[in-house]
Amino acid sequence: MKMAVQDGGGKDELKTQFITREGTYRLMTLSEYSRPNRVGYTNTQGSAAVRVSFVTLPDPSGNGDRICFNFGRELYVYAADLTKPVDKKMYKGTNPTCHDFNMVTMTPDSVSLVVGFSTGQIQLIDPIKKELSKLYNEERLIDKTKVTCIRWVPGSTNLFLVSHSSGQLYLYNEELPCGTAPPHYQPFKQGDGYAIHTCKTKSTRNPLYRWVIGSEGCCINEFAFSPCGAYLAVVSQDGFLRVFHYDTMELLGSARSYFGGFLCVCWSPDGRYVVVGGEDDLVTVWSFHERRVVARGQGHRSWVSVVAFDPYTTSYSEQDSTVDFSGGSDDETAQPQVQQNHTPNPIHNCTLSSGSSERSSVTRNSGLGGAGNQASNRNSSGSDFNRMNAATCYRLGSVGQDTQLCLWDITEDVLRQPMCSKLRTSGVGGSGNFGGSGTFGVNGSASGGTYHLNSTSGCAARCNNVSTTLQTNAVTSKDKECLVDGNVSHFHGVNMHNNSSVGVTAPSLTQRLAGLGFGDRKDGSGTHKRNFSLASRGGSTGGDKNNSSYRGTGTSNRTSADDPMRLIGTGACPRFDECPVLEPLICKKIAHERLTALVFREDCFVTACQDGYVYTWARPGKMVLNFTVVFFLLFLNQQQLHQQ
Amino acid sequence: MPAERHQSSTKPKMGNGETPTPQPEPTWVHEIFQGILTSETRCLNCETVSSKDEDFFDLQVDVDQNTSITHCLKCFSNTETLCSDNKFKCDHCSSYQEAQKRMRVKKLPMILALHLKRFKYMEQYNRHIKVSHRVVFPLELRLFNTSDDAVNPDRLYDLVAVVIHCGSGPNRGHYISIVKSHGFWLLFDDDMVDLQVDQEDMADVVPGSPISSICLQEFYISTGALISGLRVMGECSSLG
Numbered sequence: 001m002k003m004a005v006q007d008g009g010g011k012d013e014l015k016t017q018f019i020t021r022e023g024t025y026r027l028m029t030l031s032e033y034s035r036p037n038r039v040g041y042t043n044t045q046g047s048a049a050v051r052v053s054f055v056t057l058p059d060p061s062g063n064g065d066r067i068c069f070n071f072g073r074e075l076y077v078y079a080a081d082l083t084k085p086v087d088k089k090m091y092k093g094t095n096p097t098c099h100d101f102n103m104v105t106m107t108p109d110s111v112s113l114v115v116g117f118s119t120g121q122i123q124l125i126d127p128i129k130k131e132l133s134k135l136y137n138e139e140r141l142i143d144k145t146k147v148t149c150i151r152w153v154p155g156s157t158n159l160f161l162v163s164h165s166s167g168q169l170y171l172y173n174e175e176l177p178c179g180t181a182p183p184h185y186q187p188f189k190q191g192d193g194y195a196i197h198t199c200k201t202k203s204t205r206n207p208l209y210r211w212v213i214g215s216e217g218c219c220i221n222e223f224a225f226s227p228c229g230a231y232l233a234v235v236s237q238d239g240f241l242r243v244f245h246y247d248t249m250e251l252l253g254s255a256r257s258y259f260g261g262f263l264c265v266c267w268s269p270d271g272r273y274v275v276v277g278g279e280d281d282l283v284t285v286w287s288f289h290e291r292r293v294v295a296r297g298q299g300h301r302s303w304v305s306v307v308a309f310d311p312y313t314t315s316y317s318e319q320d321s322t323v324d325f326s327g328g329s330d331d332e333t334a335q336p337q338v339q340q341n342h343t344p345n346p347i348h349n350c351t352l353s354s355g356s357s358e359r360s361s362v363t364r365n366s367g368l369g370g371a372g373n374q375a376s377n378r379n380s381s382g383s384d385f386n387r388m389n390a391a392t393c394y395r396l397g398s399v400g401q402d403t404q405l406c407l408w409d410i411t412e413d414v415l416r417q418p419m420c421s422k423l424r425t426s427g428v429g430g431s432g433n434f435g436g437s438g439t440f441g442v443n444g445s446a447s448g449g450t451y452h453l454n455s456t457s458g459c460a461a462r463c464n465n466v467s468t469t470l471q472t473n474a475v476t477s478k479d480k481e482c483l484v485d486g487n488v489s490h491f492h493g494v495n496m497h498n499n500s501s502v503g504v505t506a507p508s509l510t511q512r513l514a515g516l517g518f519g520d521r522k523d524g525s526g527t528h529k530r531n532f533s534l535a536s537r538g539g540s541t542g543g544d545k546n547n548s549s550y551r552g553t554g555t556s557n558r559t560s561a562d563d564p565m566r567l568i569g570t571g572a573c574p575r576f577d578e579c580p581v582l583e584p585l586i587c588k589k590i591a592h593e594r595l596t597a598l599v600f601r602e603d604c605f606v607t608a609c610q611d612g613y614v615y616t617w618a619r620p621g622k623m624v625l626n627f628t629v630v631f632f633l634l635f636l637n638q639q640q641l642h643q644q
Numbered sequence: 645m646p647a648e649r650h651q652s653s654t655k656p657k658m659g660n661g662e663t664p665t666p667q668p669e670p671t672w673v674h675e676i677f678q679g680i681l682t683s684e685t686r687c688l689n690c691e692t693v694s695s696k697d698e699d700f701f702d703l704q705v706d707v708d709q710n711t712s713i714t715h716c717l718k719c720f721s722n723t724e725t726l727c728s729d730n731k732f733k734c735d736h737c738s739s740y741q742e743a744q745k746r747m748r749v750k751k752l753p754m755i756l757a758l759h760l761k762r763f764k765y766m767e768q769y770n771r772h773i774k775v776s777h778r779v780v781f782p783l784e785l786r787l788f789n790t791s792d793d794a795v796n797p798d799r800l801y802d803l804v805a806v807v808i809h810c811g812s813g814p815n816r817g818h819y820i821s822i823v824k825s826h827g828f829w830l831l832f833d834d835d836m837v838d839l840q841v842d843q844e845d846m847a848d849v850v851p852g853s854p855i856s857s858i859c860l861q862e863f864y865i866s867t868g869a870l871i872s873g874l875r876v877m878g879e880c881s882s883l884g
């Protein structure tokens with residue numbers, strides 16, 4: 001390891017592989033999708049974020065994988081042959097921003113792809129058959145602002161939902177026209193912080209519904225349907241997560257960021273948790289059952305742009321085991337997949353047929369049976385991944401503008417801790433406690449690069465760490481600059497002091513790291529809560545921090561319900577020391593540019609970044625499996641194949 | 645919003661063992677901008693922790709590529725180890741010892757001024773270079789680096805103004821500022837004042853995303869930088 005003089009070195013090194021408890025993930029070489037030329041497109045900085053959509057067509061030969069991504073003004077769809085795209089489109093005066101495949105209507109040789117654009121229009125194409133092309137909001141009469149997210153309604157053949165940066169969400173039916181004049185709306189339903197309208201026209205036309213969410217003009221950054229398809233989670237620039245029952249259009253719960261906008265959202269594969277990321281650099285876990293924020297993850301060095309669960313690494317309880325939730329006593333595990341009840345309130349049953357109103361047939365409009373396969377594209381694109389029994393340890397991934405990938409292991413025991421006014425343990429000392437800054441442990445150790453935190457045979461890890469520590473000891477004041485990202489220095493500093501003789505007798509690295517989060521480790525739960533530490537702030541104040549002197553009037557268009565000063569300290573936005581702070585399992589810099597996409601697949605995960613690179617990371621040991629090899633051909637280019 | 649005033653009113657971050665300067669009569673500037681940093685030092689020999697408070701009128705933070713202001717502020721409060729020729733004089737040990745030190749915010753000011761240190765001395769060039777790292781900042785902010793005894797650690801700040809340095813180096817260039825007034829963002833460029841009509845554009849400009857505003861576009865692209873100079877955040881209750 002070299003000591004860096006300026007930035008770079010150590011943790012800023014670009015990683016091409018990393019190790020977690022399940023093994024080594026490797027960046028597939030030459031996995032950069034063949035991108036023809038960039039002629040006519042120079043300003044990559046100003047382009048829309050590169051997003052990635054996958055679909056697996058029901059192709060009997062097993063070659064059904066298709067990938068779609070946007071870059072600049074271009075949209076690509078590839079199949080197994082990466083030398084040329086299945087479809088490529090280039091647009092003038094607008095950028096594609098997001099896209100989604102319809103998994104209900106797809107056949108081996110046709111699939112419907114909806115694409116949203118930076119100027120508000122929406123296009124429906126079939127990248128395989130190529131004869132289909134329809135435009136919606138073509139004259140921008142419905143909405144002029146950027147499309148921020150687009151999704152087919154789960155289980156529907158023809159309905160899709162579109163969010164715009166204007167703060168509106170529209171439901172379209174692909175079979176209906178859009179009208180030649182700006183639509184006139186009439187109120188349909190209203191609730192706390194949102195309103196829903198329908199078109200006034202006699203003949204049915206697009207949009208079928210308009211949802212206005214949050215304060216006026218407040219950008220909706222993303223939305224996601226729950227795996228069962230019944231619920232809709234929406235995050236916006238006003239810092240709110242709002243979770244609706246989609247068919248009844250009821251607001252079921254909300255959360256507020258610690259500060260700044262929420263940028264991304266996803267559901268756990270079992271539908272129990274919603275995870276959001278945002279401008280507070282945090283990953284926030286919200287419990288659907290308890291309707292409150294249950295944990296926050298600290299590890300990113302900038303805004304979190306994508307969160308996604310890895311359903312393949314999430315561990316599940318046995319089918320018949322009883323899961324006890326502090327928030328409710330519903331026994332979901334006993335119920336069959338889609339039929340399970342999501343909340344203590346039976347009204348919010350997860351079945352798609354539950355919203356039996358007439359409107360439901362309008363919003364959902366198609367076969368109800370296929371819900372199990374309609375799991376959100378991002379969360380569980382694996383077709384065989386339908387089991388909905390409760391997870392015991394969730395694997396979450398997140399990428400951000402810091403060019404880093406974080407993986408998180410979130411265990412049920414952490415999530416089920418009740419909210420307490422002050423999450424303090426006796427182990428945390430007074431002001432002399434230097435060990436309590438939450439995330440430094442993992443960040444610091446990440447500089448080692450090739451060891452993993454949960455190693456039970458952690459010898460290599462320790463050795464690696466010792467050498468780093470020794471080098472750091474030699475750092476003089478002149479070198480301080482190289483430790484600008486002081487997590488490293490913090491870590492080593494504490495390490496140096498508390499564990500001056502790191503040897504065979506020392507507890508595992510994991511335990512030490514966990515212990516540091518508590519100052520002096522006094523309880524034996526270090527291993528148990530390895531990615532969990534408590535914030536170290538505000539020990540003495542038992543009083544009311546929410547004092548009136550700073551509640552104030554707030555800014556212009558905040559309603560009282562939205563006032564962040566009222567929400568702090570509540571389940572929607574706990575104080576920082578009121579809820580568990582998670583540390584990432586790993587935190588790696590994997591790109592040169594801001595990361596904009598993360599999709600977990602059975603054999604790999606795929607990331608994309610702002611400058612147009614799409615990377616595939618092979619899962620540990622997966623290349624030897626038959627099925628996997630086939631899949632990986634997809635990501636190798638022809639030359640490499642010949643070499644093998 | 646003259647930048648010079650704030651820049652000259654700061655104290656060095658690394659002050660070590662110096663006595664506080666005599667307090668001048670508090671003025672409105674103190675009321676609005678003054679906060680307190682507490683510097684905690686732990687002697688690695690005797691474990692004694694000593695802390696010392698000092699006033700600040702802005703926080704000067706180092707910038708790092710592809711980070712957020714939140715991260716820069718966290719780094720500001722990272723623990724540093726004092727060793728070699730920078731040892732700490734421990735009163736308890738009556739000698740110079742290795743020590744750990746960190747600075748955290750004890751009193752949060754009403755208006756928080758953050759100064760991104762974009763002019764960095766580069767030894768190989770023997771001069772200051774403008775650092776154009778991309779540092780994003782949200783429209784509201786809470787501090788993660790407050791001390792255990794901070795009175796109001798959850799205080800929420802709203803972004804009210806940004807000062808931008810246009811130009812390639814420290815010795816030339818031009819300052820402009822964007823200020824929020826009555827819910828609108830106004831751009832001040834010498835005697836020219838422009839209304840940033842489109843809130844969405846403004847949101848794009850301020851966090852340093854793709855730029856739609858013409859008057860700033862050239863600057864952002866030419867420098868590759870997003871913000872520089874001084875930034876002022878005000879508590880939302882003080883905005884009205």
Ligand SMILES: [Zn+2]
Pocket residue numbers: 687688689690691692734735736737738741
């Ligand atoms: Zn001492």
